[in-house]
Amino acid sequence: MIRPYLYLAVLLPLVVFSQAAAQTCQSETARPSSTPTIQFTNNNDGTVTDKTTGLMWARCPEGQSGENCSTVIQGSVAVYDWEGALNQAQGSTLAGYSDWRLPNIKELSSIVEERCFDPAINLTVFPSTVSSSTPSSYFWSASPYSRSARSAWSVQFINGGTQSSFGDRDYGRRVRLVRSGQ
Numbered sequence: 001m002i003r004p005y006l007y008l009a010v011l012l013p014l015v016v017f018s019q020a021a022a023q024t025c026q027s028e029t030a031r032p033s034s035t036p037t038i039q040f041t042n043n044n045d046g047t048v049t050d051k052t053t054g055l056m057w058a059r060c061p062e063g064q065s066g067e068n069c070s071t072v073i074q075g076s077v078a079v080y081d082w083e084g085a086l087n088q089a090q091g092s093t094l095a096g097y098s099d100w101r102l103p104n105i106k107e108l109s110s111i112v113e114e115r116c117f118d119p120a121i122n123l124t125v126f127p128s129t130v131s132s133s134t135p136s137s138y139f140w141s142a143s144p145y146s147r148s149a150r151s152a153w154s155v156q157f158i159n160g161g162t163q164s165s166f167g168d169r170d171y172g173r174r175v176r177l178v179r180s181g182q
Helices: 004-010 082-091 105-109
Strands: 015-017 024-026 040-042 047-050 056-058 138-144 151-156 165-168
Touching: 082 138, 105 138, 105 151
Parallel strands: none
Antiparallel strands: 015 024, 040 047, 047 056, 138 151, 151 165
């Protein structure tokens, strides 16, 4: 399998740069967006709704807030072990809703922008998503890893959902909340 960063290197003449200085994206002509901005409705309350899946997403990862997710709450980027992530979701009342949860691996992979790298996400819809190759660039899913009771699936947005990985449930990972919407 070709890794996205290798694929982008081969297509260097087709690469354009998006709004974030580090993010690299193929042009729309070379590869259509997998998560075009028009696919999402900004609810102007810290959430967006994916018109294709019907899912409502928190725009900011837990621990960040503001229109561009640039405000870090309590001085540091929030990371949680898996149980803490599940509890954080269960206790959230973002935008007045109390039915937030961790996305399953399929749902979390659905917001990966396949034409972009570092991060592999639509930064207009999900601003300030961490993409460095640190533990805080991984986002927990609610999906346990069936071959190990100690592991659960996560997505690292430096290279996207096709590179989903499992990790020890004690690892610190980021959280992006989802709810089923209307």
